[in-house]
Amino acid sequence: MWHDDHKNWKFKKLPQSWLIKNALDRKMIPSSEFRIFKLYIKGLVGYARQDLLSQCSKTIEEQTDGLETNTELVNRGDMSLDNIIGQQKLKYSAARKRAKRILAVLSKTSDV
Numbered sequence: 001m002w003h004d005d006h007k008n009w010k011f012k013k014l015p016q017s018w019l020i021k022n023a024l025d026r027k028m029i030p031s032s033e034f035r036i037f038k039l040y041i042k043g044l045v046g047y048a049r050q051d052l053l054s055q056c057s058k059t060i061e062e063q064t065d066g067l068e069t070n071t072e073l074v075n076r077g078d079m080s081l082d083n084i085i086g087q088q089k090l091k092y093s094a095a096r097k098r099a100k101r102i103l104a105v106l107s108k109t110s111d112v
Contacts, residue, residue, distance in 0.1 A: 020052050023102060024059055024095040034098065041102065042109045053106055056099035062092065 019037060022028035029037055044052060 016048060020048055020055070023052060023055070024098045026094050026098075034101075038101065038105050041105055044106070044109075049106065052102060056102045056106075059092075059095050059099040060103070062096075
């Protein structure tokens, strides 16, 4: 892995794309590994860097007014609307925190 052996590590596009796509999701990249991810992105350049910057900026700009609600779950009685909205707010809040942390890391490094 990149973190354990920088010298012998080989770049692979698919894993990097997956990391960037899932960077803001706590379930996909747990907090314990997010620290390593932040170290990894210091070296991001080109399209991957721009894609991550764009994703983070968009997430920070989103307003909670536009939260989706899953009416199917509400209609089945599986969850109340309040529970769904609460879960989505928590998810968006965590994603915004991560986005801000990522932007802080990327702003300290320059695109080479």
